[in-house]
Amino acid sequence: xxxxxxxxxxTSVGSIERIQxxxxxxxxxxEKGHQVVVVVSAMSGETNRLIALAxxxxxxxxxxxxxxxxxxxxxVTIALLCMALHKIGASARSYTGSQVQILTDNAHSKARIRxxxxxxxxxxxxxxxxxxxxxxxGVDDQGNITTLGRGGSDTTAVAMAAAxxxxxxxxxxxxxxxxxxxxxxxxxxxxxDRITFEEMLEMASLGSKVLQIRAVExxxxxxxxxRVLSSFEEGEGTLITFEDExxxxxxxxGIAFNRDEAKLTILGVPDEPGVAYSILxxxxxxxxxxxxxxxxxxxxxxxxxxxxxxxxDYPQALEILKETSxxxxxxxxxxxxxxxxLSLVGVGMRSHxxxxxxxxxxxxxxxxxxxxxxxxxxxxSVVIDEKYLELGVRALHDAFNLAGELxx
Amino acid sequence: xxxxxxxxxxTSVGSIERIQxxxxxxxxxxEKGHQVVVVVSAMSGETNRLIALAxxxxxxxxxxxxxxxxxxxxxVTIALLCMALHKIGASARSYTGSQVQILTDNAHSKARIRxxxxxxxxxxxxxxxxxxxxxxxGVDDQGNITTLGRGGSDTTAVAMAAAxxxxxxxxxxxxxxxxxxxxxxxxxxxxxDRITFEEMLEMASLGSKVLQIRAVExxxxxxxxxRVLSSFEEGEGTLITFEDExxxxxxxxGIAFNRDEAKLTILGVPDEPGVAYSILxxxxxxxxxxxxxxxxxxxxxxxxxxxxxxxxDYPQALEILKETSxxxxxxxxxxxxxxxxLSLVGVGMRSHxxxxxxxxxxxxxxxxxxxxxxxxxxxxSVVIDEKYLELGVRALHDAFNLAGELxx
Numbered sequence: 001x002x003x004x005x006x007x008x009x010x011t012s013v014g015s016i017e018r019i020q021x022x023x024x025x026x027x028x029x030x031e032k033g034h035q036v037v038v039v040v041s042a043m044s045g046e047t048n049r050l051i052a053l054a055x056x057x058x059x060x061x062x063x064x065x066x067x068x069x070x071x072x073x074x075x076v077t078i079a080l081l082c083m084a085l086h087k088i089g090a091s092a093r094s095y096t097g098s099q100v101q102i103l104t105d106n107a108h109s110k111a112r113i114r115x116x117x118x119x120x121x122x123x124x125x126x127x128x129x130x131x132x133x134x135x136x137x138g139v140d141d142q143g144n145i146t147t148l149g150r151g152g153s154d155t156t157a158v159a160m161a162a163a164x165x166x167x168x169x170x171x172x173x174x175x176x177x178x179x180x181x182x183x184x185x186x187x188x189x190x191x192x193d194r195i196t197f198e199e200m201l202e203m204a205s206l207g208s209k210v211l212q213i214r215a216v217e218x219x220x221x222x223x224x225x226x227r228v229l230s231s232f233e234e235g236e237g238t239l240i241t242f243e244d245e246x247x248x249x250x251x252x253x254g255i256a257f258n259r260d261e262a263k264l265t266i267l268g269v270p271d272e273p274g275v276a277y278s279i280l281x282x283x284x285x286x287x288x289x290x291x292x293x294x295x296x297x298x299x300x301x302x303x304x305x306x307x308x309x310x311x312x313d314y315p316q317a318l319e320i321l322k323e324t325s326x327x328x329x330x331x332x333x334x335x336x337x338x339x340x341x342l343s344l345v346g347v348g349m350r351s352h353x354x355x356x357x358x359x360x361x362x363x364x365x366x367x368x369x370x371x372x373x374x375x376x377x378x379x380x381s382v383v384i385d386e387k388y389l390e391l392g393v394r395a396l397h398d399a400f401n402l403a404g405e406l407x408x
Numbered sequence: 409x410x411x412x413x414x415x416x417x418x419t420s421v422g423s424i425e426r427i428q429x430x431x432x433x434x435x436x437x438x439e440k441g442h443q444v445v446v447v448v449s450a451m452s453g454e455t456n457r458l459i460a461l462a463x464x465x466x467x468x469x470x471x472x473x474x475x476x477x478x479x480x481x482x483x484v485t486i487a488l489l490c491m492a493l494h495k496i497g498a499s500a501r502s503y504t505g506s507q508v509q510i511l512t513d514n515a516h517s518k519a520r521i522r523x524x525x526x527x528x529x530x531x532x533x534x535x536x537x538x539x540x541x542x543x544x545x546g547v548d549d550q551g552n553i554t555t556l557g558r559g560g561s562d563t564t565a566v567a568m569a570a571a572x573x574x575x576x577x578x579x580x581x582x583x584x585x586x587x588x589x590x591x592x593x594x595x596x597x598x599x600x601d602r603i604t605f606e607e608m609l610e611m612a613s614l615g616s617k618v619l620q621i622r623a624v625e626x627x628x629x630x631x632x633x634x635r636v637l638s639s640f641e642e643g644e645g646t647l648i649t650f651e652d653e654x655x656x657x658x659x660x661x662g663i664a665f666n667r668d669e670a671k672l673t674i675l676g677v678p679d680e681p682g683v684a685y686s687i688l689x690x691x692x693x694x695x696x697x698x699x700x701x702x703x704x705x706x707x708x709x710x711x712x713x714x715x716x717x718x719x720x721d722y723p724q725a726l727e728i729l730k731e732t733s734x735x736x737x738x739x740x741x742x743x744x745x746x747x748x749x750l751s752l753v754g755v756g757m758r759s760h761x762x763x764x765x766x767x768x769x770x771x772x773x774x775x776x777x778x779x780x781x782x783x784x785x786x787x788x789s790v791v792i793d794e795k796y797l798e799l800g801v802r803a804l805h806d807a808f809n810l811a812g813e814l815x816x
Contacts, residue, residue: 016464050484054491056424061491068502069487072480076458079477083462083469094476098506099551120551143507143528 002167003035003125007135007157010044011174012231013077016084019043022231023084025172026130030090035125037164039135039157040081042073063108067137067147071097074134074153081132092130095121097137097145102156104138104146111138111146113155113218116163125164133160154215162222169219169226170237171211176230177238178203178210180402181255185393188403192238192253199253200226200240202345202379216240251348251355252400255393258341261291262314263306263372263383264321268331271303278328279305282320288313292341292374292381302331306372308383311337339371340389343381344396356380362399368392410575411443411533415543415565418452419582420639421485424492427451430639431492433580434538438498443533445572447543447565448489450481471516475545475555479505482542482561489540500538503529505545505553510564512546512554519546519554521563521626524571533572541568562623570630577632578645579619584638585646586611586618588810589663593801596811600646600661607661608634608648610753610787624648659756659763660808663801666749669699670722671714671780671791672729676739679711686736687713690728696721700749700782700789710739714780716791719745747779748797751789752804764788770807776800 006026013019022038030036050069054061061069078094085092100121104111124131135153138146148155154171161169176191178200183189195203197220201213210228219226219240229237269275276295283290288309296304309317314337325333349355359380363370368391372383384392397403414434421427430446438444458477462469469477486502493500508529512519532539543561546554556563562579569577584599586608591597603611605628609621618636627634627648637645677683684703691698696717704712717725722745733741757763767788771778776799780791792800805811 016461020465053424053484053488057428057488057491058495062494065487065490065494065502068490068504069484072483075480075483076461076477079473080461080465082473082476083465086470086473087466094473096476096553099553145504145507 003037003164004029005037005039005157005161005164005166005169006172007039007153007170008041008172008231009153009174010041010047012172013040013081014044016080018231019077019080020084020087022172023081023088023090025231026081027085027088027090030130034167037121037125037131037133037160037166038081039133039153039160040074040077041135041153042070043077046073046076064144067108067145070147071134071137071145074136078132078134085130085132090130091128092132093124094132094134096134097156098139098143100133102138102159104140104148106140106142106144106146108144108146110149111140113138113148113159116159118160118163121160121164148214152212152214154212155218158215158218158222158224158226161224162218166224169224171215171226171228172231173210173228174231175210175228176233176235177228178240179254181393181397182257185257185390186255186397188394188397190403193236194239194241195253196347197226197240197242198378199345199347202343202376203254203256211240251352252344252346252402254345254402255396256343256345257389257393258343259386259389260311261308261339261341261383262311262317262335262337263292263308263339264314264317264333264335265304265306266321266325266328266330266333267304268302269305269325269328271301275303275328276305279321279324280307282324283307283309283317286316286320288317288320292372292383294372294374308339308341308372336371338386339383340386341381341383342389342392342396343379344400345379347378349378349380358399359396362395363392366391366395368395411445411572412437413445413447413565413569413572413574413577414580415447415561415578416449416580416639417561417582418449418455420580421448421489422452424488426639427485427488428492428495430580431489431496431498433639434489435493435496435498438538442575445529445533445539445541445568445574446489447541447561447568448482448485449543449561450478451485454481454484472552475516475553478555479542479545479553482544486540486542493538493540498538499536500540501532502540502542504542505564506547506551508541510546510567512548512556514548514550514552514554516552516554518557519548521546521556521567524567526568526571529568529572556622560620560622562620563626566623566626566630566632566634569632570626574632576635577627578635578637579623580637580639581618582639583618583636584641584643585636586648587662589801589805590665593665593798594663594805596802596805598811601644602647602649603661604755605634605648605650606786607753607755610751610784611662611664619648659760660752660754660810662753662810663804664751664753665797665801667794667797668719669716669747669749669791670719670725670743670745671700671716671747672722672725672741672743673712673714674729674733674736674738674741675712676710677713677733677736679709683711683736684713687729687732688715690732691715691717691725694724694728696725696728700780700791702780702782716747716749716780744779746794747791748794749789749791750797750800750804751787752808753787755786757786757788766807767804770803771800774799774803776803
């Protein structure tokens with residue numbers, strides 16, 4: 001019967017009808033005896049409409065003014081949601097990021113939250129009011145409006161939950177939870193009742209776009225229990241929690257994948273200290289993010305070096321690598337922009353051996369060639385040809401019996 | 409070369425193109441050596457769009473939340489105008505009503521300004537920046553967003569001009585100044601170079617909707633010189649000033665009229681103390697605003713009582729009056745909803761006699777019957793049949809030679 005923070009995204013508040021449906025859900029939560037804080041995004045389409053207005057003027061508007069513009073989107077939603085709550089007899093009050101004092105640094109368009117003054121909100125909650133807060137926005141110490149970047153409403157919700165020591169932070173979205181893999185690729189994919197923060201971080205960073213990665217990090221840091229639920233269907237969703245004993249049983253939580261990868265290889269570079277920096281320095285100076293990095297064992301006194309980038313950055317990265325190649329006197333540069341990354345994620349991996357071999361065997365059985373391998377404590381990633389994506393996901397889903405209710 | 413406050417209304421900022429045109433005008437003002445503060449309204453249509461969203465939920469939204477909703481309209485404009493100023497190389501910064509600390513009382517949707525903290529704005533001006541402020545909105549001492557009611561952007565501009573001791577407050581609108589009467593009724597109507605605050609107040613309250621009456625009152629109270637100009641044409645507009653010697657010459661500044669009037673009469677009520685209250689009390693309790701009130705000389709021990717109301721309120725006012733009539737034992741109730749009010753306005757009236765007789769003579773010459781007369785120090789109003797409106801305006805315009813450049 002504690003305090004619940006609920007967050008509804010743009011699709012969930014995309015029309016007056018949907019806002020009214022959200023009001024019903026919020027009121028029902030309060031009627032169960034909870035105090036409720038609601039964080040909302042702009043109505044879907046609104047942010048894009050505002051961006052289009054700005055772009056009619058110019059392509060690089062001042063970030064300070066862009067934040068003034070975009071923050072109106074959530075402000076419209078908080079007012080409308082309060083009206084809808086009043087209409088059904090609930091007491092509610094709205095706050096902008098500035099009013100509730102979501103203090104951030106001054107990095108416009110990607111500000112980071114520094115603190116929240118929960119005093120005013122606490123007063124409303126004690127008076128029996130539902131508090132409705134504009135997500136995605138804050139205010140710096142000079143009173144300038146800031147935004148947290150796209151998807152920042154999740155972060156607002158988690159930060160509010162942390163500041164108010166909420167019992168749970170519920171993220172309502174258009175999916176009903178976190179799945180073992182994308183159900184569009186593997187129809188047998190199963191919704192998880194629970195997943196750990198670490199696993200969720202790996203899933204999120206690998207393209208399972210259920211939650212913003214910053215929000216998950218934030219929740220982990222401040223021990224805020226997070227739950228992902230559907231705005232449109234009933235259900236318990238998926239609880240993202242801290243590791244507990246029962247969870248050790250499940251070795252693998254899910255299979256994440258990322259379609260938008262490309263890989264580049266430079267062959268026959270001198271195997272000497274500093275060579276990795278010589279190769280990756282120019283790439284990172286061009287603001288290209290590098291994902292996986294692999295250096296093969298040296299043959300003679302040269303070595304081969306492979307890394308992956310986002311597919312959009314492939315042409316530019318290839319140009320840079322060719323220049324580096326001629327400077328270093330490398331033998332050859334090659335690349336492939338038709339690859340994908342497949343990852344097994346699970347905290348259970350830590351204490352169970354044989355996961356990697358089961359994975360490689362399952363892929364081999366389907367004739368899928370592995371181009372790169374990279375491992376972390378709770379994840380094994382492989383790079384394969386793009387055409388094998390669906391086949392690979394299904395093979396691994398079967399091999400680890402993820403559709404079944406019982407752990408392997 | 410002092411500080412100028414400029415205000416641009418919804419039509420003037422109704423599209424990106426128009427916002428860019430405003431940016432050019434603002435920059436040109438700065439280049440003449442002025443410091444410039446700009447106050448803007450919501451883009452035309454935006455406020456109505458937001459109201460429609462609220463009304464999809466219910467017809468009587470909470471005023472606090474309505475203010476949160478509506479204030480986003482101006483916030484969008486300030487951001488876009490700053491972007492347009494940056495684009496043409498001007499330095500500019502935007503402020504919401506809350507950021508600039510336009511402090512108001514907490515009467516949501518019709519808040520009154522209590523004070524303005526000009527410190528931050530002064531700093532920007534000294535640094536050579538153009539300051540762009542959201543009109544129509546403020547903040548109460550609890551940090552709640554308030555609005556000043558429709559047209560409140562004029563008030564914001566005047567209040568900023570008063571707080572910053574501006575040289576002039578320029579209201580840009582879709583007309584190029586204040587005219588002797590409505591040019592659509594009398595094509596010979598002439599633009600006034602100057603008009604006094606008192607005359608402007610009478611003109612504004614009588615339906616010459618160039619400026620909000622509260623803004624004019626405010627400007628008069630704080631001695632802020634106001635100028636009305638066109639956003640779309642060049643010109644000096646009309647300066648609204650304090651009385652000066654030269655102005656005494658002109659007896660009449662203009663002719664205002666109001667189409668939306670209706671009159672009600674109660675005949676044969678007892679001529680005794682308290683009867684006016686017995687009649688008007690129930691009307692005002694029904695939130696109906698009464699304009700002119702006339703009580704005729706008593707015959708025997710009864711009297712007749714006539715008043716005017718807005719035409720929309722006529723049916724309800726008539727109902728109320730019939731009830732009052734039976735309570736008071738009056739002889740009869742009658743009414744006419746096809747009337748208009750015509751007013752001569754001019755400070756010169758004070759020191760010149762014969763104005764009223766010239767007015768009545770001009771109307772009589774055209775066969776126009778006068779139904780009611782009411783006078784104030786700088787105004788004579790008559791109520792006439794609706795069908796004589798245009799004829800009456802032209803007759804008076806001629807009789808007082810308002811089309812000529814010379815005073816009568």
